[in-house]
Amino acid sequence: MLKNKKFWISIAIVMIVIFIFSLYNAFNGNPISKFLAKKALDSYVEETYPEKEFNISEGFYNFKFGEYTFNLLEIGNWNEDTESIQEYEFTVRGTFFPEVYWDGLYYDNLDERLMERLSKEASEEIFDELIQQNKDIIHVGVSLEVLKGRYNDDVNWKKELELDRPISLYIVIDAENKGKDDIYMDGIGIQKQLKEKGYHYDNVNINANIMTEEGKKLHDYGYVKYALAFEQNSSIKKSDVNKVSN
CATH class of the missing domain: 3.30.300 (GMP Synthetase; Chain A, domain 3)
Known part of the structure; x- marks a missing residue:
């Protein structure tokens, strides 16, 4: 009887941990998905803008849209209006196979x-x-x-x-x-x-x-x-x- 009670208590603890982790992940993302998102962004930028060089920010998770947002500073591109290096926002969506959803550099250069x-x-x-x-x-x-x-x-x-x-x-x-x-x-x-x-x-x-x-x-x-x-x-x-x- 005692063993059965301990078993169900263990199951309950595991379920609570899974629930808390899922709740945290929903609002904050997780290190693995963030790493994959950053890797996908690196590959996209290298392929799409091979002639440019960027510093990519740490990035943050936007739970509202389920995506990671990164700011890219274009090295050597000085913005006279803001008196700072030109900055663009990129977003990446997808857990296991993430893809760039928003390319701020592309949209900033539309005519x-x-x-x-x-x-x-x-x-x-x-x-x-x-x-x-x-x-x-x-x-x-x-x-x-x-x-x-x-x-x-x-x-x-x-x-x-x-x-x-x-x-x-x-x-x-x-x-x-x-x-x-x-x-x-x-x-x-x-x-x-x-x-x-x-x-x-x-x-x-x-x-x-x-x-x-x-x-x-x-x-x-x-x-x-x-x-x-x-x-x-x-x-x-x-x-x-x-x-x-x-």
């Missing part, structure tokens, strides 16, 4: 003004292409990224442009008198059109919106009834269409 203009031109072109076969398309938005110095300021959008990352598309469709099967077919059709026209993209997000209510036109793009997302070479299924509202 925001050029991106905005090219995005507008791309949106107008793709809208004109898609609406030929789907008259219910209301809006096409394009998100793209271009690093400073890659192109001259007077460059115009064309799908053959070599971008640093593939474009992403946001499409709004009028959902009046449409059900889940209709949105599924719309997605199939849009994916087919984009392929036929030779567009290279990362992902497409479609919102099928209710545009009128009680005979009145709603503000802007109304509200979402169905949502569908897919990647360029993915196989769209009916289950991918999510009903958001009635």
Whole structure:
């Protein structure tokens, strides 16, 4: 009887230790995952920026996003505005196979003004292409990224442009008198059109919106009834269409 009691007490102690360790790990990370995150960051920086030299901070664990944040000081790059060495923030996510999630150097060097203009031109072109076969398309938005110095300021959008990352598309469709099967077919059709026209993209997000209510036109793009997302070479299924509202 005494042995059984000691056994269960030991089990209880082990469970409490595991619980405390898990709780600590959730809020503070652990030395192993931090080491792996730092190693992944080192490899990423060496591969992506071989011509640059950095001092990498100790880093800290952000429990809210489950990631490690590191500050990188670029040796030899003096920032006149702050009168200090240029600093960038990087984040790494993943426990056993961590990857860089946020590259502060990359985002700091994006040409925001050029991106905005090219995005507008791309949106107008793709809208004109898609609406030929789907008259219910209301809006096409394009998100793209271009690093400073890659192109001259007077460059115009064309799908053959070599971008640093593939474009992403946001499409709004009028959902009046449409059900889940209709949105599924719309997605199939849009994916087919984009392929036929030779567009290279990362992902497409479609919102099928209710545009009128009680005979009145709603503000802007109304509200979402169905949502569908897919990647360029993915196989769209009916289950991918999510009903958001009635």
